[in-house]
Amino acid sequence: MTLPDDFITQAKATMGDELWTLLAQGLCSEAPVSIRLNPWKCREGMWTAVDATDCVAWCSSGYYLNSRPNFTFDPMLHAGMYYVQEASSMFLDLVLRQYVTGGAVRMLDMCAAPGGKSTVARAALPAGSLLVSNEPMRTRAQILAENIQKFGHPDVIVTNNYPQEISRSGLMFDIILTDVPCSGEGMFRKDPVAINEWSPQNVEKCRRLQREIVAEAWQCLRPGGLLVYSTCTFNTKEDEDNVSYICKELGAEVLPVDIDGDWKITGSLLNGFDKPVYRFLPGLTRGEGLFMAVLRKTDDGATEQGRPKTKKQKNGRERGKKQSTAKPDKGWLTSPDDYEITENGDTFTAIPKAWKDVYDLASRLLKVLSAGVELGEIKGKDIVPAHALALSTAFNAQAFPSVSLNYAQAISYLRKEAVTLPPDTPRGYVVMTYQNVPLGFMKNIGNRANNLYPAEWKIKSTHIPEGKNNVIIKN
Numbered sequence: 516m517t518l519p520d521d522f523i524t525q526a527k528a529t530m531g532d533e534l535w536t537l538l539a540q541g542l543c544s545e546a547p548v549s550i551r552l553n554p555w556k557c558r559e560g561m562w563t564a565v566d567a568t569d570c571v572a573w574c575s576s577g578y579y580l581n582s583r584p585n586f587t588f589d590p591m592l593h594a595g596m597y598y599v600q601e602a603s604s605m606f607l608d609l610v611l612r613q614y615v616t617g618g619a620v621r622m623l624d625m626c627a628a629p630g631g632k633s634t635v636a637r638a639a640l641p642a643g644s645l646l647v648s649n650e651p652m653r654t655r656a657q658i659l660a661e662n663i664q665k666f667g668h669p670d671v672i673v674t675n676n677y678p679q680e681i682s683r684s685g686l687m688f689d690i691i692l693t694d695v696p697c698s699g700e701g702m703f704r705k706d707p708v709a710i711n712e713w714s715p716q717n718v719e720k721c722r723r724l725q726r727e728i729v730a731e732a733w734q735c736l737r738p739g740g741l742l743v744y745s746t747c748t749f750n751t752k753e754d755e756d757n758v759s760y761i762c763k764e765l766g767a768e769v770l771p772v773d774i775d776g777d778w779k780i781t782g783s784l785l786n787g788f789d790k791p792v793y794r795f796l797p798g799l800t801r802g803e804g805l806f807m808a809v810l811r812k813t814d815d816g817a818t819e820q821g822r823p824k825t826k827k828q829k830n831g832r833e834r835g836k837k838q839s840t841a842k843p844d845k846g847w848l849t850s851p852d853d854y855e856i857t858e859n860g861d862t863f864t865a866i867p868k869a870w871k872d873v874y875d876l877a878s879r880l881l882k883v884l885s886a887g888v889e890l891g892e893i894k895g896k897d898i899v900p901a902h903a904l905a906l907s908t909a910f911n912a913q914a915f916p917s918v919s920l921n922y923a924q925a926i927s928y929l930r931k932e933a934v935t936l937p938p939d940t941p942r943g944y945v946v947m948t949y950q951n952v953p954l955g956f957m958k959n960i961g962n963r964a965n966n967l968y969p970a971e972w973k974i975k976s977t978h979i980p981e982g983k984n985n986v987i988i989k990n
């Protein structure tokens with residue numbers, strides 16, 4: 516690995532020779548492979564990672580694996596049973612479990628794609644909490660929506676907005692994560708592009724953008740609320756300098772996180788800055804590069820909670836001419852009384868009643884890609900159940916006939932190929948399951964069946980795996 520000279524000079528000066536030598540060795544060694552089980556789908560103790568060596572010390576649902584399996588060919592990945600995530604990022608789990616211990620909260624993940632930390636957060640927040648998971652880049656926001664739908668928790672709104680649009684909406688949050696775009700020094704080992712794109716000028720550009728993002732986020736944070744600031748870079752300009760800026764310019768105190776010395780997480784590397792911050796260095800800590808700081812908003816001059824500041828905006832499709840009076844069956848959900856069914860054009864969505872006001876505001880003021888549980892869409896005389904419904908933890912799978920697929924059939928289904936259903940399968944919409952876990956729907960029309968797996972999510976690789984690629988198994 517050839518690192519930029521300027522980076523080496525800067526890192527040596529910041530870290531000192533001893534730490535730099537460890538980091539340089541770490542960057543040349545193999546990255547650990549890890550996954551995190553989805554606690555909403557893998558009930559505690561019921562599923563195990565097949566090839567796990569041990570648990571991630573700071574996140575009990577995280578596991579290191581012995582080797583890198585071919586994740587694409589594991590149906591459970593597509594069912595949202597686990598998320599492939601490097602271990603350092605799971606530190607957010609520890610932070611939220613330490614600081615968010617009361618009742619339900621509203622959290623915003625401002626820079627969320629592809630969704631790793633949003634899914635950590637969704638697992639760690641107290642019951643009844645709401646997460647708004649936002650990403651301004653359109654294509655990345657679609658990947659985020661896909662990962663959130665696979666994760667399956669109904670109390671998540673995925674938006675595709677710039678931070679200033681969110682702050683202008685007037686929505687307020689108790690916790691905000693800004694996992695900001697950065698110069699990516701912590702990604703050098705995994706991503707050679709990050710090495711080519713690194714330059715001192717880019718570090719400076721990132722630092723400015725990060726401040727802009729945080730300043731917008733700050734306006735959406737209620738007084739006393741928490742801001743978690745993180746980067747995947749090591750330099751102090753994007754890390755300690757920015758934390759210092761948040762304290763001085765915006766009015767924050769930095770909070771300590773309870774860690775164990777054995778985890779070898781490093782603290783501040785900036786002379787004269789001795790606040791508690793957490794830096795994960797490959798070669799020292801078991802994971803990729805990460806910097807995280809937890810801040811509390813001390814200023815109480817914030818805007819009024821939840822008040823929209825802009826005019827109403829239209830979002831979603833206009834009501835079209837109805838071709839059908841079909842409606843989704845409330846029995847498709849396990850607790851239908853917790854939801855209000857909304858209709859937008861031909862699409863039906865179940866919105867959790869507890870957060871209906873926020874969902875309504877978000878859909879008026881922001882660009883919402885997914886929210887609550889998408890139930891289905893009217894097509895002709897039919898209502899076609901949504902793929903997101905099959906993946907939702909609120910889905911009542913008993914509401915549909917089901918067909919249990921073997922491994923080869925499950926892979927064919929996920930490639931959106933034709934799958935032959937047993938002759939006694941009832942006509943209509945049928946849930947495909949693998950090891951009792953829903954993968955999606957097919958429509959049985961008698962002489963054949965239509966595979967309803969979303970075309971944009973299908974497995975595109977033409978490789979046929981030898982044997983099963985089961986990353987997790989039921990105990």
Ligand SMILES: C[S@@+](CC[C@H](N)C(=O)[O-])C[C@H]1O[C@@H](n2cnc3c(N)ncnc32)[C@H](O)[C@@H]1O
Binds near residue numbers: 626633650
């Ligand atoms: C470090 S990544 C986030 C990773 C994500 N939190 C996760 O754990 O999967 C930073 C994200 O910020 C997004 N981004 C880029 N410009 C932004 C901006 N001006 N405001 C907010 N986010 C931005 C990038 O597209 C990228 O998805």
